[in-house]
Amino acid sequence: MLRLGNPRRRINIGLIVMTFVLSIFAGRLVQLQGLDSKIYTAEAAKQRVHDETLAARRGSITDVNGHELALTLEAREIFVDPSEVGAAQRDRVATVLAKELGESKDRVAALLANPASRYQKVAVTDLSVAERIMSYELKGVGSKHRYRRDYPGGDLAGTLLGFVGDDGTGLAGLESTFNEVLAGRDGKQLVETGREGQRIPMTRSTLQAPVEGRNVRLTIDRDVQWAAQKAITEQVRATGARTGSAIVLDVQTGQVIAMANAPELDLKNWEKTPQEDWVNRSVTEVFEPGSTNKVITAAAALESGAVRPGTVFTVPDRIRCADQVLKDAHPHATERLTFSGVVATSSNVGTILAAQKIGDQKLHSMLQRFGFGTKPGSGLPGEEAGLLPDWKTWSGSQRCTVSYGQGVSVTALQTASVYQTIANGGVRVTPQIVAGTTAENGAFVPSAPGKRTRVISERTAKEVAAMLEAAVSEEGTGGLAAIDGYRVAGKTGTAMRYDTRCQGYCGYTATFVGFAPADKPRLVVLAVVQDPKKEGYYGGEIAAPVFKKVMTFALKSKKVPPTGTQPPPVRIRAGE
Incomplete structure (x- = not known):
């Protein structure tokens, strides 16, 4: 006979199996939602939550x-x-x-x-x-x-x-x-x-x-910056020069009103510009200053008491220094020039004669006091200190050439700072480029004023300024820098240019730097053109016209009126 199974037993076995299975599920659920819930929550968050x-x-x-x-x-x-993006959609x-x-x-x-x-x-x-x-x-x-x-x-x-x-x-x-x-x-x-x-x-x-x-x-003024940049760029192009710089300083505060370079960097396409044009040449490019340096020799001679503005020198057009024969820019018969005339006519020989009266050590000390060999202190990136060799190491000819700006090197900003010192009555003010910053609450926080340092006496500064004003007269070398209605003081500079590409001196540096109004100085303007190829190479020809354009615009922009005074007579030659 066929025996049927016990239904009660089958049900009990089934319940036992179901209970076992469900207990496994329940245990796993407890593990997931209870014991390990934080771990899985964190893992889920990693997938959907992002910083x-x-x-x-x-x-x-x-x-x-x-x-x-x-x-x-x-x-x-x-x-x-x-x-x-599907393969069919990539092209679109x-x-x-x-x-x-x-x-x-x-x-x-x-x-x-x-x-x-x-x-x-x-x-x-x-x-x-x-x-x-x-x-x-x-x-x-x-x-x-x-x-x-x-x-x-x-x-x-x-x-x-x-x-x-x-x-x-x-x-x-x-x-x-x-x-x-x-x-x-x-x-x-x-x-x-x-x-x-x-x-x-x-x-x-x-x-x-x-x-x-x-x-x-x-401290930059946008309008003056535009005018300076335009003037130096146009002159660099017109003369086929390599580079150029133009700087405008406030005489009393040392603040930089404009600092332009040519070629300038187009900030909208800087990636396409060679890295050599990324730098601010006004503070990074060093060069021999040439005759603009004669004001420091003049200041040293006057401060020492060895020379007065009316001291007469017998000046030939050449002089022997050690193994070198050094010349004036143009041949001329021997002439008798006052010291003011030496500076106004930019005589190299006359400057050497004056330097010999004070000695190497005193000249070196004065160069240091004017800031040569040290960074100007503007805080601009890449700022260079130039080169001022120790006077004990000067060669025979260098003892002469340093007096008129060959054998030392400076930046454009250092040169402009020298003339700011003279224009400011002999007090140097550290150049400043940042007027201030805003605090986190939006309030304006002005920068500390530039450091003030007495370099030369006020009397010496006024005497040098008078010489520089004579340099812009018809008898001086800077006539092209004259501005109608204003008294202008300034100095030309023409120096042979050392170039690493030719491993020696090749080309010239043309410079003009000055201030106005000469009797109540407000602004200093410097223009320097490196390696001009056309239209000449003298500072009075190449750089002075840039100075005139920039200074004229700056005076008008800053609403500086003419003083209405006449310059005092300056005797250039003995017997005048």
């Missing part, structure tokens, strides 16, 4: 009147997710992005041809361009909030301002020097994203708010 940097807005660099020379604009970063996406962004289609296509990547940056662009791109609704194309550095003036004060890299960090110029002040501090927030990478609404939380960068206000 996102909140970029800080970089501070602005402005001129002395608050006009922005460097500022930060709202922008958008356009990116692609190659894994979301590449075409659209290349057209709207001005990029190479091949470059965009190369970014899209990497489907293993989830993120590829294409470019940073303006808001309007980003909006147009997003209106195409291209799958895999997105945009992020970014900032973009802009320079409204293009190349205006380009080498002075410098530039920033793609990450917003200052790489050159004042952008680099004041990077910590300008940069601010980035913030951070958490965002949650879905499986496709889209953001989940209402899930952001800010961990740290960004702190905006602070502004830097310069």
